[in-house]
Amino acid sequence: MKNVFRFLCFFISISVFSQAQSVKKFPIKSISKTVVKDNSSAIVKSPDFPVINEEIPNLIPKKKGVNFGYINQKGKFIIQPEYHIALFFYEDCNLLNSPNEKLRKFGTADYATVEKNEISYRIDKKGKRVYRFRQADLGKCVYKEYVQQLFQAYSMNGFYGIIEKATFKNSQDYKQFQIYPQYDYLYILEGDDVANPMIIASKNNVFGVIDNHNNIIIPFEYDDIKRNFSWKMGKMFDVSKDGKNYYYIDSKNKTY
Secondary structure, three states: OOHHHHHHHHHHHHHOOOOOOOOOOOOOOOOEOOOOOOOOOOOOOOOOOOOOOOOOOOOEEEEEOOEEEEEOOOOOEEEEEEEOEEEEEOOOHHHHOOOOHHHHHHHOOOOEEEEEOOEEEEEOOOOOEEEEOOHHHOOOOOEOOOOOOOEEEEEEOOEEEEEEOOOOOOOOOHHHEEEEEEEOEEEEOOOOOOOOOOEEEEEOOEEEEEOOOOOEEEEEEEOEEOOOOHHHHHOOEEEEOOOOOEEEEOOOOOEO
16 A cells, blocks of 8 residues: 555645646645644754754755655755655644544654655654554545635646636736736646745746746746645755756755
């Protein structure tokens, strides 16, 4: 059983609504309603967890060779690379709703999902494996009402722009576009702030990130930026300059 893929499938059911006139859809994470105390926002007071950027996690997945571990914000490995898959420290709603109340704490954002030898675990911020996934332990996710994206990618004459779905009516009216079609590709990333989304954009065969006011957040210098959950889960972008080697950057274009 690939529990990581179970984790990712939570995003699928609502993704089809977000960018109907845009580009290829990608899955989206839903959040559980279960009320569990979450201390993940508290920065661990330790030399191992220096804070350079308060907006991003204090542990970041990092690949070395063929495996993933976790580095701190200064690039030091805190959890050594031994996993085939390593996700951000984030909620797992199946565990949050486990029929075994003692296991529900492992579903909070104080823990991360990793996979080694096709076995999935939850680990703590010291790298200790605190839980091994078992189907019998997993409850049913209870979803909050989905909040629709305010903006949508819009294609016209072979180029992409951004519209506000609720108000857009006439493509011949330039003023109705949030961003007039001018890009080769656009994808609106899922995030908690639907009024100020991050948007992956491509022009002249390179990728960058813009906001909904067409300000450049990440310069157009990347061969690819993944359409995954790194912005929603970690306020980071998963980028590559050669299409093979990927790494995370923050919204200031700092590499980790």
